[in-house]
Amino acid sequence: xxxxxxxxxxxxxxxxxxxxxxxxxxxxxxxxxxxxxxxxxxxxxxxxxxxxxxxxxxxxxxxxxxxxxxxxxxxxxxxxxxxxxxxxxxxxxxxxxxxxxxxxxxxxxxxxxxxxxxxxxxxxxxxxxxxxxxxxxxxxxxxxxxxxxxxxxxxxxxxxxxxxxxxxxx
Amino acid sequence: xxxxxxxxxxxxxxxxxxxxxxxxxxxxxxxxxxxxxxxxxxxxxxxxxxxxxxxxxxxxxxxxxxxxxxxxxxxxxxxxxxxxxxxxxxxxxxxxxxxxxxxxxxxxxxxxxxxxxxxxxxxxxxxxxxxxx
Numbered sequence: 001x002x003x004x005x006x007x008x009x010x011x012x013x014x015x016x017x018x019x020x021x022x023x024x025x026x027x028x029x030x031x032x033x034x035x036x037x038x039x040x041x042x043x044x045x046x047x048x049x050x051x052x053x054x055x056x057x058x059x060x061x062x063x064x065x066x067x068x069x070x071x072x073x074x075x076x077x078x079x080x081x082x083x084x085x086x087x088x089x090x091x092x093x094x095x096x097x098x099x100x101x102x103x104x105x106x107x108x109x110x111x112x113x114x115x116x117x118x119x120x121x122x123x124x125x126x127x128x129x130x131x132x133x134x135x136x137x138x139x140x141x142x143x144x145x146x147x148x149x150x151x152x153x154x155x156x157x158x159x160x161x162x163x164x165x166x167x168x169x170x
Numbered sequence: 171x172x173x174x175x176x177x178x179x180x181x182x183x184x185x186x187x188x189x190x191x192x193x194x195x196x197x198x199x200x201x202x203x204x205x206x207x208x209x210x211x212x213x214x215x216x217x218x219x220x221x222x223x224x225x226x227x228x229x230x231x232x233x234x235x236x237x238x239x240x241x242x243x244x245x246x247x248x249x250x251x252x253x254x255x256x257x258x259x260x261x262x263x264x265x266x267x268x269x270x271x272x273x274x275x276x277x278x279x280x281x282x283x284x285x286x287x288x289x290x291x292x293x294x295x296x297x298x299x300x301x302x303x
Contacts, residue, residue, distance in 0.1 A: 091212050095203045108198045110207075163198055163207065167191070 051162055054102040060125035064109050067096025067129045069141045070158035073114055075123035080160055083114035087156045090115050090145040096130055097166045106166040112159050115146035120157040192251075193258030200245050201255065209263035217295070219259050224268035225302045226295075227260065233275070235298040237283035239291055250277040252284070271303070 055062045057080040058072060064080060065072070077084035089112040099106050134140045146155045198207070205211050209219035217223075226232035236242065236256070245252060253275040260269050288294050 091206065092216065093203045095199055097199065108195070110202070163202070164195065166195060166199070 051100065051107070052102045053100065058123060060123070060127065063098055063101050064107075064160040064162070065125050066098035066127055067094070067109065067131065067141065068111055068158055068160060069094075069126050069128055069131070070111070070113065070124070071120040071156070072123035072125050073120070073157040073159045076114075076120035076157040078114065078157065078159065083112075083159060084117070084120070084156065087114040087116040089113070089159065092145045094141040094143075094145065095163070096141075098129070108163045108166045110161045110163050111141070112161060113145045114156045114159060116154055117156045118154055189254060190258060193254045194262075196247060196251055196255045197258060197262075200247060201241060201259070204241065209259065219263040222299065222302070224260055224264035224272050226298050227272045227275075228303050229298070229301050231301050232298040233279070234283050235288070235294050237275070237280055238286055238288040238294070240287065242280070243284045243287040248277075249280040249284070252280045253277045256280075 053063070057064070057074040060068075060072070062080070072080075073082070073084060074080050078087075083089050093113075094111040096109050096111065097106050098109050128141065131141050134142050144153070144155050146153055204216045205219060206216075211218035223236070227236055242252060242256075247255065256275045260272055260274075264272075
């Protein structure tokens, strides 16, 4: 412990001799402002408009559909992110992580069931990457999440909304 | 010499940012589906993190309840990741005053409680609320 104390003391004294208070404050200020600005950078809070994409959103092979189980709203009068007229998105969703073939990055995708009309019946897509057994609800996508919507049970189709970039730390 | 001073600070700040980023990502993947991106839940069905989580988490009974709900006991996160997400949720969705009154969740605490999933979640929640500050 004494050695450790001596080392810290030597380091502190050397720093005090060579680093001015103003320069230290300036550096700290720069660091704090930089750290505060970092969460605002468009790194993780990605918006769909900024994501480079390729492929046909009316086919099951489209990259966003890697963990989907349902009818594609892009084939049902809506779009990849917008529910068709007469339906509304369920607030409870299934979440997956898909790799975008256009930029090679992984994204967190929220699959929202659109509710309020009978099943669309077009473009059934059942890829299920990462899907788990139904007795483990948090990792299972076989549920009809329209049970949580105001429109209740009638399920029509599913949209795929990008929520965030998924980096490797997660 | 300035580099000698800044390096440990930068490493610490970088580590804290990485932790927050990882916690947010885990929240989005494991919690957002039910509780929503803004932590608002679904009235009458899924509790909002903004309304009561910090208040419940001030009592031992409340903390035990939080760590035994289905979303925690069934999450595919390890104990440390679960504690990290819970602490991120507390900081992100509570007022600063409310968050300051809550001791951070620890991996050991998560490990002890999550082994005993709640069977009567609604009743346990009401009991936890009744003893909350």
